[in-house]
Amino acid sequence: MLQRRKFIKQSLLGSALLLPGMAALESQASPSKKSSGTKPLILSTWSHGLPANADAWAKLKQTGSILDAVEAGVRNTELDLENLSVGLQGLPDREGITTLDASIMQGDGSCGTVAFVRQVKHPISLARAVMEKTPHVMLVGEGARQFAIAQGFPMEEEKLSPNAQKEYDKWKVTSQYKPIINIENHDTIGMIGLDAAGKLAGSCTTSGLAYKMHGRVGDSPIIGAGLFVDDEVGAATATGLGESIIRICGSFLIVELMRQGRSPQEACEEAVRRLVAKNKNIKDIQAGFLAVNKEGEVGAFAVHPGFNYALATDSGNVLVDAGSQFKS
């Protein structure tokens, strides 16, 4: 996974990926801090955000819906066989079972989430169905699976992908739970988007931490932790150790800090400071945040170096390295 990430980084940093209808970006410097905003815009975690952004952008052009865009974007990652932290090809829990978490939210407050769900290839679309077709916000486990069946989602065979099986077999030799920050565990995709009219939406999907306890749920399907969106202010999403993010209600915190006047960058940095203060063993914990305000200014920050994100605008789709609290 690390090799893949390095490869994508090397091949795409320094050469903006052009999407249909986009001109080349002149500069790839971080657009955070005091940059003036731009709309429309799609922002997503890690380098797999590049192809995800491309799909989101195409969907936005096709349907004009920012909600459709953020759903379509992360569906790309849910099918990425190289990604061991998203979708059914993700690394399993300690029992060898892959369980998925996902959330979707619009700026008017409507949202849907699923957690601890099995056999569903596109949990983000199931989360959207929860939002649009039930009176609830969250369905978990067997109930979520039953709802998926009722909605006509195909059930996939419960079998680890060859890559996941190989990694799981290696892990079983020691059965030690010692995630290596940035490498083994943090490939969740969180995506936030702003359309030309100022409407916001976001999505987040993951198989969670590798070798987690059976039944463990992370931040990604928790509204306010892994994702929060408010058309009045902006949106935020998170990746990294879910427990540390839930503890500080990370995404909600960032949106509320922006509401009080902080820039997206300042808000992400304050959330990281809060997370560092509230979590022990911080040297073993990676977490990163992305934010956008309704003007289209963006921010990103992480606990440790290594966090990057993909940013798509009318000018291109580029990978940007985020700053971090601790330096290597």
Ligand code: ASP
């Ligand atoms: N946030 C995810 C979780 O804790 C993990 C990740 O970002 O990869 O489930």
